[in-house]
């Protein structure tokens with residue numbers, strides 16, 4: 001767990017799913033740990049939604065720091081990707097955890 005988080009650079013994100021796979025810690029426990037880290041402010045959260053473009057190379061991702069902004073985005077764009085007019089994939093919203101850049105005093 002420590003190692004995994006330490007190799008993350010500031011502003012890099014990781015999904016609880018991949019962390020769970022790498023550490024073999026059950027997903028619910030990973031979520032608990034990450035949530036408490038968010039609470040302690042050493043991690044930030046972001047919500048990522050993808051569009052359903054048929055071409056995997058053209059799938060767009062949109063990232064939001066909170067659920068409200070994500071919902072506003074979906075509603076304002078009428079569930080449609082503003083870049084390619086495909087549907088937004090509201091069934092597959094990812095939550096990413098981002099290691100915050102904690103200033104180190106020199």
Ligand SMILES: [Zn+2]
Pocket residue numbers: 051052053058059060081082083084085086
């Ligand atoms: Zn798109």
